[in-house]
Amino acid sequence: MPGLDPSAMRRLNTSVVLRALAEHDEPVTMATLVGQVKLSRRTVELILTQLCESGWAVEVTPVHVDVGRPPRYFSFEADRALVVAVRIDTHAASAAVSDIRGRVLGRGLVTLRNYSDTGQTMIDAEEAVDAAIRESGQPRGRVRAGAVASGGAIDEDGVVHRLIHAPAWNEFALADVLGARLGIPLFADNDANLAALAEHWRGAAQETDTFAWCILGNRAGVGIVIKGAVHRGFRGAAGEIVEAGVLDVMRMETQPFGLLSSPLLEERRQAAAWLVRARAGDAEALQLLGEFADDVARLLSSLAWTIAPEVIVLGGGLEVAEDLLLPRVVEAMKQLGTLRIDVRATTIGADAPLLGAVKLVLDRMDVEFFGPTIAA
Amino acid sequence: MPGLDPSAMRRLNTSVVLRALAEHDEPVTMATLVGQVKLSRRTVELILTQLCESGWAVEVTPVHVDVGRPPRYFSFEADRALVVAVRIDTHAASAAVSDIRGRVLGRGLVTLRNYSDTGQTMIDAEEAVDAAIRESGQPRGRVRAGAVASGGAIDEDGVVHRLIHAPAWNEFALADVLGARLGIPLFADNDANLAALAEHWRGAAQETDTFAWCILGNRAGVGIVIKGAVHRGFRGAAGEIVEAGVLDVMRMETQPFGLLSSPLLEERRQAAAWLVRARAGDAEALQLLGEFADDVARLLSSLAWTIAPEVIVLGGGLEVAEDLLLPRVVEAMKQLGTLRIDVRATTIGADAPLLGAVKLVLDRMDVEFFGPTIAA
DNA sequence: TCGAATTATGCTACTTAGTTGCAAAATTGG
DNA sequence: CCAATTTTGCAACTAAGTAGCATAATTCGA
DSSP states (O other): OOOOOHHHHHHHHHHHHHHHHHHOSSOEEHHHHHHHHTOOHHHHHHHHHHHHHHTSEEEEOOOOOSSSSOOOEEEEOGGGSEEEEEEEOSSEEEEEEEETTOOEEEEEEEEOSOTTOHHHHHHHHHHHHHHHHHHHTOOGGGEEEEEEEESSEEOTTOOEEEOTTOGGGTTBOHHHHHHHHHTSOEEEEEHHHHHHHHHHHHSTTTTOSSEEEEEOSSSOEEEEEETTEEOOOGGGOTTOGGGOOSSOHHHHHTSGGGGGGOSSHHHHHHHHHHHHHHHTTOHHHHHHHHHHHHHHHHHHHHHHHHTOOSEEEEOTTGGGGHHHHHHHHHHHHHHTTOOOOEEEEOSSGGGHHHHHHHHHHHHHTHHHHHSGGGGO | OOOOOHHHHHHHHHHHHHHHHHHOSSOEEHHHHHHHHTSOHHHHHHHHHHHHHHTSEEEEOOOOOSSSSOOOEEEEOGGGSEEEEEEEOSSEEEEEEEETTOOEEEEEEEEOSOTTOHHHHHHHHHHHHHHHHHHHTOOGGGEEEEEEEESSEEOTTOOEEEOTTOGGGTTBOHHHHHHHHHTSOEEEEEHHHHHHHHHHHHSTTTTOSEEEEEEOSSSOEEEEEETTEEOOOGGGOTTOGGGOOSSOHHHHHTSGGGGGGOSSHHHHHHHHHHHHHHHTTOHHHHHHHHHHHHHHHHHHHHHHHHTOOSEEEEOTTGGGGHHHHHHHHHHHHHHTTOOOOEEEEOSSGGGHHHHHHHHHHHHHTHHHHHSGGGGO
16 A cells, blocks of 8 residues: 655646546636636646646637636647557458547558468558558557457456457467557457447447446357446456357357348348348248347346346347347346346447447556656 | 545545554554555654544554664554444344454344334344344444345345345335434445455455355355455346346255255255265265256356356355365356356355455445544 | 726745654663 | 664655735726
8 A cells, every 4th residue: 555645646636637628628727627626726727837848738729708817728638649449350450540539530441361360460450550540640659559359258468368269369468469569558358348338438328337238149249347347357258158058149140130240241231131021020030030039138137137237238230120129138038037127229330349449548548648657 | 536635645644554554463563564555654653643642543562572772563443443244134133243353242143023024123133233232342332334234136325126025125225224223324235245245355265356156045146246346236136146037046946955045944954964865875865966056057157157257156055065066066067168167165154244244344434434534 | 998897817925744864762782 | 881773753855735815818888
């Protein structure tokens, strides 16, 4: 337990002021900030001066209308630090460069040459990052950190522990290897976890902070957010349905509606065709849809009694069937006697894991961005 | 986000020093504390003086042998604040009075007159508390706070949301009602959650901080600890297997080995008889034991893929069958293809929920004990 | 155009609290 | 009884937050 000295107090207060400043999209007056942070005006003034000197804040002079001496306006310099988010799928690597507020400035997409070859995939991923940086038009040096989303159980150190269909990835130090290649600190996490994080940040689960996000079907995974933070579990294995055993996941894989979440366009097209049939009232399609809903409900029930999330968000392609699937799943859960849980569809869609990676690095870099270094 | 002023800094440092002091069972010198808290000797000295004045610390003069000027010794005054833990079972209310270090000073036990009558049960619970305080020999006024362990889904405000076999308890504000009766701030939580907390504190799960604790059989419940804190889930429903639906829990209830965790002595005796038969190699008993192990394994698998705990602790009576049950459960989980998890038996036993209640109130009262009030 | 009203600023003086370091105190051992 | 040793007690200093007042820079109305 380390005690605090006055300089630690100043660091903390600096971080408080900077956070308050960063919350506003528009420039704000000192008085506004003083109201928020519960520090004296003088202190805020001194800290703001320091922040301007170190480049984290800028003073701007907007047009002014009110009576009285015009206040000084300050705004947060979001461009000062950029982050990059990478997503590695079985078929493609995508990347997004974003500023520290989460505004995406550029994107890149590269089709993977050979997913089973981790080395090649790292090259592909770097290409996607390069493309994203190029599109952003920002100097590369501004990209300070990054996060990568991938399938599999990924622990806090960014090591992939199990990726059932791709043994080459087992025990692969994804975060370290790709981070070294890109020359920045890099975090890694499971794509379902990151999708959940994104959904909490900007999607369908903003008002709750204990919930689960699911992709179920051809691929299957659950992302769990507890008290606002991703729950990874031991060696990142939380939410890794592939390991379930309890539930017959394989059956979902051979289910046409399971293909809704396939990374392959062709398979998604097949699934969409079944959806059309179901919407038209085709008996076989409705039968299969019902079975799929039952399977999904059984999985969600398992989540319900263990985690007891307040909300479950269905993502990963399932959202296109929202109208047909949701009522059936809810009904099936009721039949199972499960606690009534608010089940809803994603509002972010396919971009979720990438957006979640942005959020992950923003969260993790708080200390770096808002911590000791600021004062310098 | 509130900023810090010098007095907040002092409060924090005071709490740091007090915690460091409380870690030692024996009196310690100032120099030792200085080494631990990373504050200057002068500051520690001033804070210790204040703590002595406010009664949280006392200076003692032990015999001294080393050369040099003899140091001043200080020790933490654990008696200054006592807490009471209550456990409400279907058949009895028990209570324990403990000091702030968790040393139990007195106990009480009252057989419930009518569990379905919450009012009567509150009276019984208070009697148990009175008995425990009497046994401790401490003045009642020293008991500053308490916690109560009960079955059912209990939210953070201490309201019981579902207790399937006792509708009178539904939406009963357990913490508030009993707290008002006892005249102290009272926290409430599910007994499995509290047992898990106890196991983390003093039992079989001290070295991990993400794990689950189970009572399975006649009663069923799971307590989940994530990053050292109990995970309650929405409205306290996490780990409430009763709601499962997915798994055939009722079958376990009619299983003779399920009676191992019965609150009734008679039923436990029956179960013990089956254990004897199994140990003697009786085929029927071994068959039933195997089925029980399979059921348990299926439940634990569900925990494994959702939470991914590092350890699962079996408690609530199951520990008496440890030698026969554990290998079978582990084998059955392997058959299910579940991630290998360290499954072990409780080292605390039946006292776990009560001990967990002590820990809960100590954790929750940190702010009160170690927070702003100290300096006064 | 000028003065009153208004509002934010810049600063000085003061307080709290943490750090440094030195002289003095209290012990043991020869 | 003196040297060695270890800890204490305190004075002087520094960092950082608070309070509050005189002043500056506006708008508005006459």
